[in-house]
Each structure stands twice: as C-alpha cells, then as structure tokens.
Amino acid sequence: MSLFHRKPDEKEIEASVTPSPDESAAVKTGAPTEAVSPLGYNIGSLTVVCLTVSKIVGTGVFSTPGSILKGSGSVGLSFIFWVIGFFFAGASLSVYLEFSSYFPHRSGADVVYLEKAYPKPKYLMPTAFAVQSVLLSFSSANAIVLAKYLLAAAAVETTTWRVRGLAVGMLTGIICLCIINTRLSLILSNTIGIIKLIILTFVGITGLVVLSGRTHIADPTANFRNAFAGTTSNGNGLATALVKVNYAYYGYENAFAVVSEIRNPVKTLKKCTPIALGVVFVLYMLANVAYFSAVPKEEIRKSGEMTASLFFEAVFGHSPTIVSALSTLVAISAFGNLLATVIGSSRVIRECARQGVIPFPKFWASTKPFGTPLGPYLIKYVLTAIVILAPPDGDAFNFVVDLQSYPSGVFSFLMTLGLFIVRPRVKPTQIRIWNVVLVFSLVVNAFVLVMPWVPPEGGIYGGDVSFFYATYCVVGLAIIAICGIWYWIWIKLLPRWGGYEVRQEVEVGERGERSARLVKVKQGEMEKWEMEHDEVGNRIVVGEGVEK
Numbered sequence: 001m002s003l004f005h006r007k008p009d010e011k012e013i014e015a016s017v018t019p020s021p022d023e024s025a026a027v028k029t030g031a032p033t034e035a036v037s038p039l040g041y042n043i044g045s046l047t048v049v050c051l052t053v054s055k056i057v058g059t060g061v062f063s064t065p066g067s068i069l070k071g072s073g074s075v076g077l078s079f080i081f082w083v084i085g086f087f088f089a090g091a092s093l094s095v096y097l098e099f100s101s102y103f104p105h106r107s108g109a110d111v112v113y114l115e116k117a118y119p120k121p122k123y124l125m126p127t128a129f130a131v132q133s134v135l136l137s138f139s140s141a142n143a144i145v146l147a148k149y150l151l152a153a154a155a156v157e158t159t160t161w162r163v164r165g166l167a168v169g170m171l172t173g174i175i176c177l178c179i180i181n182t183r184l185s186l187i188l189s190n191t192i193g194i195i196k197l198i199i200l201t202f203v204g205i206t207g208l209v210v211l212s213g214r215t216h217i218a219d220p221t222a223n224f225r226n227a228f229a230g231t232t233s234n235g236n237g238l239a240t241a242l243v244k245v246n247y248a249y250y251g252y253e254n255a256f257a258v259v260s261e262i263r264n265p266v267k268t269l270k271k272c273t274p275i276a277l278g279v280v281f282v283l284y285m286l287a288n289v290a291y292f293s294a295v296p297k298e299e300i301r302k303s304g305e306m307t308a309s310l311f312f313e314a315v316f317g318h319s320p321t322i323v324s325a326l327s328t329l330v331a332i333s334a335f336g337n338l339l340a341t342v343i344g345s346s347r348v349i350r351e352c353a354r355q356g357v358i359p360f361p362k363f364w365a366s367t368k369p370f371g372t373p374l375g376p377y378l379i380k381y382v383l384t385a386i387v388i389l390a391p392p393d394g395d396a397f398n399f400v401v402d403l404q405s406y407p408s409g410v411f412s413f414l415m416t417l418g419l420f421i422v423r424p425r426v427k428p429t430q431i432r433i434w435n436v437v438l439v440f441s442l443v444v445n446a447f448v449l450v451m452p453w454v455p456p457e458g459g460i461y462g463g464d465v466s467f468f469y470a471t472y473c474v475v476g477l478a479i480i481a482i483c484g485i486w487y488w489i490w491i492k493l494l495p496r497w498g499g500y501e502v503r504q505e506v507e508v509g510e511r512g513e514r515s516a517r518l519v520k521v522k523q524g525e526m527e528k529w530e531m532e533h534d535e536v537g538n539r540i541v542v543g544e545g546v547e548k
Contacts, residue, residue: 014456030115030126031354032107032506032514032536037260038367039347042183045272048255048262050193051186051340052276055195055251058143058337061287062308062330065245070301071241073232075223075292078241082288086281087243091441093252093277094433095416097270100256100423101429104265108351109256109344110415115355116425117418120347123357123491123502123518128483136350136404136479137380139341140387143167146334153327155320161327167388174339175381178346182372186341192336198281199329203308206315207290215315223292239451246448248284251337252277257344270431342380349376356516365515399472406452406476413445497521504537 043051065078072078099113106112111129118125146168151158193346211220225253232238255273259265291300292306294314303310312326350373353364364375391400419438452473460468468474500520507517516537521529532540 008352024224030119031106031112031351031356031516032538034260034514035105035107036512037107038371038509038511038513039107039261039373040182040371041184041261041263043255043258043261044263045268047186047190048268049270049276049279050190051255051258051343052252053196053280054189054193054336054340055334055344056226056249056252056277056280057200057251058142059149059330059334060244060248061200061284061473062333063306064248065288065291066300066303066307067243068241068296071232071237071239071244072288073234073237074228074230075297076227077231079227079285079288081241081245082248082281082284084242085249086277086284087250087440088246088444089252089277090274091437091444092412092416093273094437095419095441096253096256097273098419098429098431098433099415099422100259100269101266101431102426103259105260106351107258107260109253109259109348110411111348111351111355113415113418113422117415117421121487121491123355124487125414126355126357127350127487127490128480130355130357132404132407133345133348133352133413134358134379135383136407137345138387138404139171139338139345139380140167140383142334142338142341143171143384143388145180146170146331146338146469149327149331149334153324153331157326164388168385170335171338171381171388173385174335174342175377175503178339178342179372179374179377182370185339187345189336192332192339196336197279197283199333203290203311204283204286207286207293207311210315211289211293215228217294220293223297234457235454237457239447239454240456243448243451246444249277249280251340254340254344257347266430321327342377345380346373346376349373349379349478354515356504356518361515361517362509362513365513366509367511367513368509371511371522374461402472403476406449406473407480409445409449410477410480413442413449415440416441416445494522501526503529503533505533505539507539 045457052452068081069075069078072081096109096113099109099116102118103112111126111133114125114129144163144167147163147170148158150170151162151168158160174185177188209215210217252273255262255269255276259269262268295303295307295310299308299310306499308330309323309326312322316322350365352358353361353375355361358364364373366375367373387400416438423432456469491502498520500522502518503521504516505519507515509515536542
C-alpha cells in the first residue's frame, strides 16, 4: 500500500476531459467532469455499505427511543414510526440513486445534483449551496458526543474544557489520517462499520433472549400487551417524534459523496445502499424490541438519552464495568460516525470549489501531496475546531449546532424537486423511480421544513435555547437570502458597472484535477473569448480542438 497517491498517466489525464454520455446529455454548467478520478478508486461494495452504515448509525439508536416513545405516547405507535422513518429514508435514497445514474463521474451528491437541476440563474445555486456547505460544514456535535462517551468509558469527570480538548484531539487524529492516506481511513471506516453492525446485532439477539423468558427479567412481554395504550393525540408530540425518527435514518446519502471513486458506481450504489439501509432498519427494530422487552415503558419514556444504558443495567446489572462497557460501545459508534462524515463532507467541499464559486478553486481541487483533498479537510478541521472551542456552553453552542440543519433541509427539498427538472434533459438510465415515490419524498422534505416552526410544548421560549425557539430557522433562511443578494452584486451589478462579464475557464492540475475558475472578460473581448473556449470553459487550440 503506497503512502503517496499514484500520479495519473497521460492517457488518463486525456480521458478525464471527455465527459461520459450521461453527463454530455445534461446541462453543461458548473464543475467540469473528471472522467478519471484524481482521488483514485479505493471504494468497493463493502466500503459503500460501511460508509452508509457509519453515517446513519451514530448515537441516535442508543438515545432517541425514549424521546420517540414520549412523543408518540405508546409502544405500538413508536414502532410504526420507526417503520415510517424507514420508508421516508428509502424514498429519499431512491432520489439519490436516480441522480447518480445520470452523473456517475461526479462526487459531492447534493452539490452536483443542485448544479444540474438549477443551471439558471448561472452560478446562483452553486454560490448559495457553497456558503451553506463550507461555512456550516462543522461536525462539532459529533466530536463533542464522542468525547463525552470516551470520558465516561474511562470513568473520568467530564468538565467543559476536558470535553472540548478531547473532542479537538479526536478530530485532529481523524483529519490527519484522512489527509495522509485515503485507503487507511477507509479501512478504518470499514472496520468500525462492521463493529457497529456487531454491536447492534448483539443488542438485538440479547433482546430476543430476554423476550424468550430465559433471563431474570420478570415479564418481558409486558410492554407489548395493549401496545397502543396511551397513544397521544398531541400534534406537536407526534410531529416531533416523527422528525426524530427521520433524522435517526439520516446518512443514507453519504456514499453518493464519493461516487467518482467507485469503479462501477451505478451498479454498486444500486446494490449496496439499499442493503445498508435495510440492514440498519432491521437492527433498529431489533434494538427497540430489546429495549422494550427489558425496561418498563415508563422508565424508557423518562430516560431522555439514556435508553440503552437502562437496557444494559436491566439485563447485566448496574456496575462500573457495565457503564464503562456501554460507553465504550457508544464511543466506537460515535467515532465511526465522525470519520464517515469527515470523508463524505470533504468531497462535497471539493465539488463546491471545483464549480469556481470559492476563491482559489485549483488549490481546493488539488490532491497534492498525498492523493487526498487536503484543502477541504483543512477547512473542515478549522471550522469544526472553532465551533467546538469558541461558543460558550448553553444557548450559543446549541444555536450554532442547530443552525446548519435548516438550510440543509431547504436544499434537500430543492434537490428532490430538481429531479423533475433534470429528467427531460438527460438520457434515460437503468434507474428511474416512480413519480409517486418522488412526490412522497417531496412531502417528507416539506414536512421536515415545516415542523421546526411548530411551537414546542413550553411555548415560543420552550426550545433548546432561552430565546425564540425557531431563531435558527430564521437565521438559516437569512443566510440563503444574503447569498442571493451577494450573487446579484457579484454576478450582475458589478459586471454591469465594470463593463465585463463573468465567464468560466477550466483549469487542469498535475494529477488530472479539473476545476472551473470564474474570470472577468471585458465586453469588447467577448467574441475573442467565445472563439478560444468551448461552452464548458476548455481552451480551444486552433486545429486541435480542446486543449488537454
């Protein structure tokens, strides 16, 4: 295994300027296609499954069943919600699968699909999404959760700066590994993904043993008799529970961020991502069966984030060893989630930069010196470390963490809607989802956007901050609006005043990396520019065609 990435040969670099048939059929705006991935081809079927599993399974399955039971009111309805959440995720996954079949040489998932769905106004969607994806790309909550469970596993007192210091330390280790060698980071991700499946399988099997009556649990079926007793009619509680279930499945899109690094992406994703989601669904259901077979539902309802802890104590007894073992298992899951998130988001940031809307796109697209996206990893590290260290505990931290969720929901809705727009522009492929599934996915995305505006039970100041509960929604929308204003000034107003137009020029790096650079072209030089460049921005050499 070589530490340094192999430099593509001349034939590969030449091939990288030729888009695939599917990309050629689509709109030709945004980042140029890299038909040969400068990041290599290190991702196979197992890695696709593990990247998906690791992003989905964080700490939610160990902590959210209690709040979902509280919101739904009954054991039976909470199980139904977990099933509904699976169908929500499956519908959204199918949208990504169809998009990936149209653009099999483009990593980045949402950034690519939005670019292709909304090419006009030119550069507007890339600009808005780049701000959201780059400036709000921190994974501070993941790192904080990991640090807390590591300290709990070691039986060390958790203080604010001890947690923050350990969180930054773990983040540093993950980022360094990802920068130095992609294959090693993927091997570690695969290993942890498999361990996660083993952990959940162990919980599920333990629950079935409890349910069989072969343990000291007195009445393991008590919670399943009259399972719908206590079902609530409170709309806010039901909606909150459904949103929590929906987020528990979030992460099914992670493998689509690395599409160009899969040798046969359409076939592999079509086969592996549904398998990963299906396996997670089965294990989620078994985990819930385990919890409800061992712990009285009233205790689960009041458990907050400690549902798994109550289960382990009920089955194995309360002791420091049990607490440490449980914390270790959850910490492993949190570590894998952070690692998978970092790998996926680095590709999203790189694709944003390749569109040319971020300064110095050639630097961000570069894979020097290790064959990895160094620039995106560094910006991910800096932003996450700032959010971990800078905000004080309480309102400020909760607000910053919540802030990234709402703009993401807006773009998810637009991407799903965009599939209707893209279809007429591209050649049909082997994947085309039913319109009813696409509409269902739109409804789910709309639901996720509407529900944060519904006041919590405590009123407008009853959220996780002391001020207006939906402030993060307002600020998130304001950020998108500011992006629109900046776009109008940058692309429309300033060129009008300066007598120039903004055009896209393709830059090719030493390893075949291809990125767009936005340049100013004077009005009097437009004809010459059009003669020297094709519609994508490649420079044309007279008599030879596109410059390689």
